[in-house]
Amino acid sequence: MKAGREVAMRVFAGEYRHATREYNDGGERSPSFLISPMGAKINRLFVAGTLTEVSTVGSDDDPVWRAKIVDGTGAFFISAGRYQPAAASVLSQIEPPQFVAVVGKGRLYSPDDSSHYLSIRPEAVKVIDQHERDIWVLQAARGLKVRIEAFQEAVRMETPDSKELISLGYPEHIAEGVTLAYQYYGEPDFETYQALLIRGLKALLPEYKQDYELEPGTFEEEEDEVDEEFQRTFLEMVEELSTGSRGAEISSIYEVGKKRGFSREDLENMLHYLLENGSLYEPQLGRVKIT
Amino acid sequence: MKKEELTPHVKDITRALENKENEVSEEEIEQELIEAIEKFEMTLSQAKRTIVKKHGGRASDLRTWIKLPLSELKDGDTGLELLCRVVYSSRKQIAGKSGDTKEIISGILGDGTTTRPFTAWKTTGVELNVGEVVRLKNAYVTDWRGEPQINIGDFTEIEKADSSELPSYSGSNSSGAMVEKKISEVDGSESNLGFTGKVLTVNRRTIVKDGAEKTFYYGLIADETATIPFSAWKDFSLSKGDVIRVEGAYATLWKDKPQINMSERSSVRVLDEDMQTVAPDFSLAGAVDSTIRDAGKASRVNVKGRIIAIEEREITGSSGTTRMKKGLIADETGKIGFTAWCDFPYKRGDALSISGARVKPWRNRPQLNIDDSSQVSAFTGELPSIEELDRPTKMDIDTILRQSGVIDGSVDGVVVDVKNGSGLILRCPECGRVLQSDGTCSTHGEVDGVQDMRIKCVLDDGTGTVNVVMDRQLTEKILGMSMDEAQKLAIEKRNFSVIQKEVEKKLLMKNVTIRGDVLLDDYGLSCYATDVSFLEVDVEQEARKLLEEVEA
Numbered sequence: 074m075k076a077g078r079e080v081a082m083r084v085f086a087g088e089y090r091h092a093t094r095e096y097n098d099g100g101e102r103s104p105s106f107l108i109s110p111m112g113a114k115i116n117r118l119f120v121a122g123t124l125t126e127v128s129t130v131g132s133d134d135d136p137v138w139r140a141k142i143v144d145g146t147g148a149f150f151i152s153a154g155r156y157q158p159a160a161a162s163v164l165s166q167i168e169p170p171q172f173v174a175v176v177g178k179g180r181l182y183s184p185d186d187s188s189h190y191l192s193i194r195p196e197a198v199k200v201i202d203q204h205e206r207d208i209w210v211l212q213a214a215r216g217l218k219v220r221i222e223a224f225q226e227a228v229r230m231e232t233p234d235s236k237e238l239i240s241l242g243y244p245e246h247i248a249e250g251v252t253l254a255y256q257y258y259g260e261p262d263f264e265t266y267q268a269l270l271i272r273g274l275k276a277l278l279p280e281y282k283q284d285y286e287l288e289p290g291t292f293e294e295e296e297d298e299v300d301e302e303f304q305r306t307f308l309e310m311v312e313e314l315s316t317g318s319r320g321a322e323i324s325s326i327y328e329v330g331k332k333r334g335f336s337r338e339d340l341e342n343m344l345h346y347l348l349e350n351g352s353l354y355e356p357q358l359g360r361v362k363i364t
Numbered sequence: 365m366k367k368e369e370l371t372p373h374v375k376d377i378t379r380a381l382e383n384k385e386n387e388v389s390e391e392e393i394e395q396e397l398i399e400a401i402e403k404f405e406m407t408l409s410q411a412k413r414t415i416v417k418k419h420g421g422r423a424s425d426l427r428t429w430i431k432l433p434l435s436e437l438k439d440g441d442t443g444l445e446l447l448c449r450v451v452y453s454s455r456k457q458i459a460g461k462s463g464d465t466k467e468i469i470s471g472i473l474g475d476g477t478t479t480r481p482f483t484a485w486k487t488t489g490v491e492l493n494v495g496e497v498v499r500l501k502n503a504y505v506t507d508w509r510g511e512p513q514i515n516i517g518d519f520t521e522i523e524k525a526d527s528s529e530l531p532s533y534s535g536s537n538s539s540g541a542m543v544e545k546k547i548s549e550v551d552g553s554e555s556n557l558g559f560t561g562k563v564l565t566v567n568r569r570t571i572v573k574d575g576a577e578k579t580f581y582y583g584l585i586a587d588e589t590a591t592i593p594f595s596a597w598k599d600f601s602l603s604k605g606d607v608i609r610v611e612g613a614y615a616t617l618w619k620d621k622p623q624i625n626m627s628e629r630s631s632v633r634v635l636d637e638d639m640q641t642v643a644p645d646f647s648l649a650g651a652v653d654s655t656i657r658d659a660g661k662a663s664r665v666n667v668k669g670r671i672i673a674i675e676e677r678e679i680t681g682s683s684g685t686t687r688m689k690k691g692l693i694a695d696e697t698g699k700i701g702f703t704a705w706c707d708f709p710y711k712r713g714d715a716l717s718i719s720g721a722r723v724k725p726w727r728n729r730p731q732l733n734i735d736d737s738s739q740v741s742a743f744t745g746e747l748p749s750i751e752e753l754d755r756p757t758k759m760d761i762d763t764i765l766r767q768s769g770v771i772d773g774s775v776d777g778v779v780v781d782v783k784n785g786s787g788l789i790l791r792c793p794e795c796g797r798v799l800q801s802d803g804t805c806s807t808h809g810e811v812d813g814v815q816d817m818r819i820k821c822v823l824d825d826g827t828g829t830v831n832v833v834m835d836r837q838l839t840e841k842i843l844g845m846s847m848d849e850a851q852k853l854a855i856e857k858r859n860f861s862v863i864q865k866e867v868e869k870k871l872l873m874k875n876v877t878i879r880g881d882v883l884l885d886d887y888g889l890s891c892y893a894t895d896v897s898f899l900e901v902d903v904e905q906e907a908r909k910l911l912e913e914v915e916a
Contacts, residue, residue, distance in 0.1 A: 077888015078822060078829045080761075081780050119780060119824065121873075174873040176780045176824075197781065199873045207903040208875055214910055216826055244762040244827050270914055277907035 079104055080246060081119035081176055083213040087146030087269045088113060089120075093189040094257040095181055106250075107179045107191070110258040111266050112220045112227075114250030118193055120149050121174040121201060121209035126349055127164055138164035141349055142173060144210070145276050146269050150192040150345075151175055160195035167198075172206045174199050184359030185324045187337070207277055214273045219243070221266055223251045228260050303335070307343045311353065311363055320355075320362030370397055373412055376428035381421045388419055409441040429501050435477035437512040442504040446514065448475040449530055451614065451627050453492045472555055472614055473514055474629040475530060478542065479555045479614050481508060484516035492522070497530045499523040509553055542611060548589035552622035554615040559624075561585040561592075562639045563606045565649065565720060565737040583737055584649055584720075585624065586641035593618065593648050596626040601634075604706075604736045609633045621648065644739055646720035657697035659723055660730030660767070666719040667732070668743045669693040669700075671712050672754045692771065693718075693732065694753040699771045702732040708740065713750045717743040728884045729769045756879045761828030761889065769883045775891075776899050777825035777878075779832075779871045786819045787839075787863030788847075788854055817847050819867055823878060823891075831890040832878055838896050842870050875899040 084092075092109035107115045122144035130152075131137040137154040138161050153160035160177070167173070177195035184190075223243045227233035233255045238248035254261065275281035310329055314321035323344065330340045344361070347353040353361045374394045381388055393415060400411035408430050413423040429445035437444070453471035460466040469484040469492055484490055492498065501521040505512045516522065542556040550557065566583035581602060582595040594613075602608065612630040615622050626632060651664035659665045674691035689704040693716070702721070710716060719739040721732040734740060747753075756774035764770045789798050790813025792805035799805055799813045819834040819842065840846055843866055845853070854860045879895040 077831070080826065080828050081778075081824045083826050117780075119778060119826070174778075176873075197872060199868075201873055204901075204903065205873065205875070208899075208901050211901070211903055211906055211910070212826055214907070218910065218914060246762075246827075267914065271911065274907045274911045274914070277903055278911070279904070 079116040081117040082113050082115045083119050083209060083216045084109065084113045084115060085146040085213050085217065085269055085273060086120070086122070086142075086144045086149050088217065088266065089115070089118070089149065089179075090147055090191055092179065092191060093181065093183070094253075096253055107181055108250060108253045108257055110254055110261045111217065112224050112247065112251035112254040112261075113216075114246050114253065115179045117176065117196075118179055119174070119176050119209070120144065120193065120213075121172065121206045122149065123206075124167060124169050124171045124173045127167055127169055128349075128351060129165075130354060136161075136165075139349075140164055140167075140169075140173075142175065144213075144273075146272060148345075149175070150190075150349075151177065151195045151198070152192060153195050153198070157195055160198045163198040163200075167200065172201050172203055174201045174205065174209065182358065188323055188327065188341075188359075210273050210277055214270050217266060217270045217273075220247055220251060221263060221270065223247050224254070224261060225263070227251050227255055303339070303343060304347070306333070307340075307347065308352065308363060311361060315362065318362075319357070320360040323359055323361060326361070367394075367398075370394065370408075372428045373397065373408060373430070376426050377412055377415055377421075379427070380416050380423075380425035381419050384420050386419065407438050407441055409443055413442065433477040434473065434475045434480045434514075437480060437505045437514065439505055439507040439512055441512075442502075444500070444503045444505065444514075446473070446475070446500045446503055447497070447525060447530060448473040448500070449497045449527070449629070450492045450494050451479055451629070452616065452625070453494055455487065469516075474612075474627065476629055479612065479627075479629060480512060480514050481555050482514035482516065484520075486516065486518050486520075490516070490522060495527075497525045497527045499525045499529075511555065546589040547585070547587045547592045550592060550615050550622045550624065552615045552617035554613075557613045557615055557624065558609075558611045559587065559613070560607070560609050560635070560639070561587040562641050563602050563604055563608060564591065564641070564644045564739060566602045566604055567735075567737040584644065584646070586644055588640055588642060590642060591645040591648055592622060592624055594624040594626065596630075596632075598626065598628050598630075600626060600632040602632070607635045607637055607639045609635055644719060646739070649720050649737070651720045655697040656693065656695045656700045659700055659732065660725075663723055665721055665723055665732070666717070667693070667695070667700075667721065668715070668717050668745065668747065669695040670715045670747050670750060670753050671710055672699065672750060674710065674712055696748050696753070698757050699753075700730060700732055701726060701771055702734055705733070705735040706738070708734065710740075715743040715745075715747045717741050727769075729771060729881075761823075761825050761830055763827075764830075764882050765828050765884070765889060769881070769889065771881050772879070772894075773882045773891075774877060774879050775823060775825060775830060775882065776875065777823040777830070779821050779874055779876060780824040780829075781822040782864065782868045782872050783820035783822070784864070786821065786867050787817060787865075788850055788860045789816050789818060790814065791816050815847065815851065817850060817863070819871065821867075821871060823876070829888065830878075830882055831888065832880075832893055832896075833891070834893045834896055838893055839867070842867065842896065844870075875901065 088109050088111055092107040092115060094108045095105055096108050097103055097105045104116045122142040124140050124142050127140040129136045129138055135155060137152050139152045142149045153164055175195050176197045177193040180192045180194050182190040223238055226241060233252050235248040235252040239245055310326055311321045314325050327340050351364060354364055356362050374390050377393050378390050396415050397411055400406045400414060412426055416423050426443055429443050431445045434448060451472040451474045453469055455467060455469050457465040458468055467487045469487055471482060472479050473482045503520050504515050506515055542558045543554055544558045547561055564584040564586050566581055568581055570577055570579045580595055580597050584591055585594050610632050613624050613626045615624050646666055649664055651666050652662045654662055654665040654667055656667055656669055659667060672692050672694050674689055677688055677690050679686045679688060689708050691702055692699050693702050721734050721738045723730045724733050756772045757770055758774045759770055791798055792808050792811050793814050794808045805811050817836040817839040819839050821832050823830045823832050836847060850863050854862055877897050877899050878893045880891045880893045882889050882891045
């Protein structure tokens with residue numbers, strides 16, 4: 074008797090981006106999971122939000138569609154090529170901004186110990202309406218709330234133990250996710266995730282909506298406030314570090330950028346931004362090149 | 365005692381005294397023997413020993429065993445020859461005097477006059493199998509709990525006898541050794557018990573013992589004082605509700621509780637009368653009081669619930685056609701399927717108290733089996749109305765998985781996948797299976813396919829997934845078009861898969877509620893939906909509620 078197909082986790086982008094550890098129980102056909110610091114054990118995801126950008130990379134014969142979906146707490150990156158025909162077909166016809174829902178598998182790319190790129194390989198993408206998106210936010214909030222509570226129980230235990238969490242009534246995948254997260258990351262920053270949860274819920278309520286807008290457009294403006302000075306410096310750095318036609322190593326960009334006084338987070342965000350707006354592309358894993 | 369019967373014993377005493385100085389004549393010995401028995405009320409055994417000793421002989425030289433029926437055994441009898449049947453026998457270890465252990469065999473012997481407990485103090489080479497008729501020579505009797513007990517000692521010979529040697533027993537001849545008791549007084553030590561009671565339940569079970577099939581019967585009997593389990597190795601044609609007069613039964617302890625056993629030497633008569641009994645105690649049959657939700661945790665339960673569905677079925681098996689009833693019963697905790705193999709004159713809406721129902725798995729879900737070993741009566745206590753109970757049980761998928769499925773469940777979730785083979789399909793007219801992509805049936809080859817519609821999809825609620833199948837009717841409901849319309853559309857577009865695309869448009873990523881039995885198999889949970897509807901969520905209200913909880 075099996076539990077069947079892997080459940081699709083509803084996780085906010087603000088949490089997913091920190092799911093930088095992979096777990097596999099070592100079984101012959103066991104699936105792999107990404108573990109978030111708040112205990113989400115992710116193989117498959119179900120996410121919804123505003124699709125703000127879509128672009129193609131790769132050749133005309135073998136195009137890969139990339140899209141960015143924002144949920145008010147951060148962004149999800151999805152890419153679909155010939156092995157995801159259903160999703161690619163939807164993405165090729167979509168005109169942002171649109172509310173979309175995506176079901177897919179979590180993907181972590183770590184070119185080195187300190188760089189982590191999280192994306193989703195979509196199995197299905199569909200345009201939805203705002204009400205459906207709102208239901209997703211509610212579900213994601215509910216899921217996060219349960220995990221925060223489970224984690225709070227876990228840290229009260231001498232040794233966090235999934236069996237004990239299950240006996241307290243938590244579903245198995247939450248109990249296991251929380252226990253693994255504790256092993257990998259230690260005690261989480263509860264306040265940050267509590268804030269994420271409250272932010273998600275307030276965006277659904279008219280009395281707070283002005284402060285926590287999730288609509289397409291308004292969010293875009295926020296995102297567009299990019300420090301042009303930093304952008305120029307970044308691109309110069311890429312040029313400097315490029316060797317021949319192969320572009321610059323991402324890890325050395327981070328290294329050099331750090332020496333010049335930029336935080337790791339800012340560097341990562343800028344890299345994503347420039348990749349998304351097409352100023353940079355990745356000729357090979359772990360390297361970027363100016364287009 | 366007749367004079368002729370004494371003659372062999374007179375000769376035995378004479379022989380035992382053969383080499384003594386003072387010869388005693390057979391006539392003298394006969395006189396003394398008669399006097400001892402008649403005047404001094406000695407048993408033959410005591411009398412023989414007394415006379416041998418009086419003349420300077422040894423009792424151990426006596427060789428002619430005294431044949432007695434078990435009902436006439438008295439404490440102190442020795443040198444007995446007993447023809448009896450082993451009613452019950454078991455080997456056990458007892459603590460010896462110096463702390464070591466010693467093996468003995470103890471059990472019950474019977475001969476048609478009564479049953480008596482026995483102990484065999486030697487076990488090497490001794491076989492006393494239940495049902496066998498044996499002849500014991502030189503056995504002796506001691507007192508055990510105020511009753512004669514047969515002892516098989518080092519000098520006792522055991523001979524196997526033919527079972528025809530033992531006349532069959534007729535209970536009415538039962539001797540005074542039988543004790544009459546109320547069921548509450550039975551303590552498990554009775555070897556010859558008489559009582560009157562009412563059969564509450566009776567079950568039949570055939571087991572293979574020593575290569576042979578044996579059938580035994582067991583169940584519960586009650587009188588006005590208590591309920592007690594019984595077992596019978598003989599078919600007394602007992603039926604539930606019979607009031608019976610039993611004589612010559614014996615009692616034993618089973619898991620520290622007394623139990624009545626009826627053997628070939630018991631007489632059982634069905635009385636033509638009814639009897640008031642105590643409230644039956646089905647816990648004696650291992651039944652525990654349970655809610656319907658938790659029924660699967662026990663093998664026998666007492667539950668209270670209301671019938672929400674019932675239908676009659678005819679089942680044709682190897683042993684002919686049986687009529688039975690099948691349905692669903694519910695209380696406020698859930699629903700459970702049941703089958704009734706006995707008289708079950710109830711209808712939808714009836715509130716019942718079912719005692720001693722057996723719980724058996726059916727498609728990985730527990731089901732109640734109600735038969736003559738169960739007791740069903742109308743329940744007059746509080747139960748929700750049929751309308752309230754006839755709602756599906758709302759659950760999240762993780763909970764359903766943990767309890768291996770749910771009967772008539774309701775699950776909210778998102779359709780995360782619509783499988784190929786949804787929409788318009790062709791079925792084999794013979795077997796109903798969906799035709800392969802080349803239009804043939806895997807069993808019946810080339811056939812004229814019958815048009816049908818269905819949806820196969822995956823429902824995911826964030827705690828787990830269920831494979832859902834929806835039939836034509838539900839597919840029409842989702843599509844908002846009839847099968848004829850769907851067919852027209854497919855022909856117009858020259859593509860049957862256009863209907864699957866329509867299903868995806870309507871269903872994929874949507875929040876829906878499905879209703880149906882959710883069952884667990886090797887591929888996970890699956891559900892043939894009986895209903896589906898799009899979920900309505902009051903986002904603001906629920907967000908506000910959640911926010912309050914978080915900020916609290």
